[in-house]
Amino acid sequence: xxxxxxxxxxxxxxxxxSEDGFSPPSIIEFFPPKLFEFGPDFLGQPMFAxxxxxxxxxxxxxxxxxxxxxxxxxxxxxxxxxxxxxxxxLDFVRVQISEEVLGHHAxxxxxxxxxxxxxxxxxxxxxxxxxMHIAASSVVAVxxxxxxxxxxxxxxxxxxxxxxxGYLQMNLFPPGVPLPLYLLVTPIEAVSTFIFRPATLTIRxxxxxxxxxxxxxxxxxxxNYMLLVSDSFLLKPLGAFSYVAGFAFTLFEIxxxxxxxxxxxxxxxxxxxxxxxxxx
Amino acid sequence: xxxxxxxxxxPKGEGLVWSVIGTLVSGPLVWGAIGGFVDRRLxxxxxYLALGLIVGFVVSMYVVYIRYGKNDEVVKQNGGNPEQRSG
Numbered sequence: 001x002x003x004x005x006x007x008x009x010x011x012x013x014x015x016x017x018s019e020d021g022f023s024p025p026s027i028i029e030f031f032p033p034k035l036f037e038f039g040p041d042f043l044g045q046p047m048f049a050x051x052x053x054x055x056x057x058x059x060x061x062x063x064x065x066x067x068x069x070x071x072x073x074x075x076x077x078x079x080x081x082x083x084x085x086x087x088x089x090l091d092f093v094r095v096q097i098s099e100e101v102l103g104h105h106a107x108x109x110x111x112x113x114x115x116x117x118x119x120x121x122x123x124x125x126x127x128x129x130x131x132m133h134i135a136a137s138s139v140v141a142v143x144x145x146x147x148x149x150x151x152x153x154x155x156x157x158x159x160x161x162x163x164x165x166g167y168l169q170m171n172l173f174p175p176g177v178p179l180p181l182y183l184l185v186t187p188i189e190a191v192s193t194f195i196f197r198p199a200t201l202t203i204r205x206x207x208x209x210x211x212x213x214x215x216x217x218x219x220x221x222x223x224n225y226m227l228l229v230s231d232s233f234l235l236k237p238l239g240a241f242s243y244v245a246g247f248a249f250t251l252f253e254i255x256x257x258x259x260x261x262x263x264x265x266x267x268x269x270x271x272x273x274x275x276x277x278x279x280x
Numbered sequence: 281x282x283x284x285x286x287x288x289x290x291p292k293g294e295g296l297v298w299s300v301i302g303t304l305v306s307g308p309l310v311w312g313a314i315g316g317f318v319d320r321r322l323x324x325x326x327x328y329l330a331l332g333l334i335v336g337f338v339v340s341m342y343v344v345y346i347r348y349g350k351n352d353e354v355v356k357q358n359g360g361n362p363e364q365r366s367g
Contacts, residue, residue: 184335
């Protein structure tokens, strides 16, 4: 997305919010200054730029590649060590999501769902990893692209299975409704199926990641200010409490990272399943 | 989890919850927006907006009933009707 601020802008905003020594978390943290730019000129400035969030994405993508490559490079009949771990992870998505939801269609979509799950999980978990400390998926472009991928896949699968007419009929005209009521029902079904699905997928993920980051910054920033910066003796116990709360929310964020990856993949599978199902 | 031959047409568990929420939200949204638009055109705020919200909500509950409530399969997949459970 084109919302990369230059470092001057970022500094001005950061300075204005920290007059009394405590800087509360702000949305600006999700638009870090660009580190370097490259490529041919486009509208007066280089076409591509990298921020630290982009670099985190590259690191996590590389990590996933290396992990699954080493895990599954020379598969043994009786798995051991890292292969064991890799197979447990892959089996989790295949059994708990693909086969559970899609039944005999699972094979066609398992690859997509597995990729989606591990990409989202790896991008989410960077929110609590030392030195990174921001979820790569808290930039809206990432969930948006994933949401649109899900949208195109389930619509394509549905149209392929039922033909355009059959697919639209299945989604927009639920059976068993008196004819005049379709006037009221069909717009609702159209919006909830074709507009809400990618939008809710995107917003659910990005909002969870932004909120999680905000909470952590607030508690640790508060602990730092109250314990180390502030002179007031009364604030010290509160600072300790804030630190403990920050730790608790760090653990909670691990759960959220997993849960959001799971729910995103599960809902994609559910949408595909609804699109390719024979009955209805 | 052995009978994997039949395709499940309807979402269950978590997926069902989100589908229902999506329908419930989009009803008032669609008909509320249409009502608001009519209000602006006719300068009758907020009559049609209110009507749209109510109609949208009622119709979306009706859609939920048609899609998920009437269907025995959904109830069965989610553990049966608690009101009819014996013991």
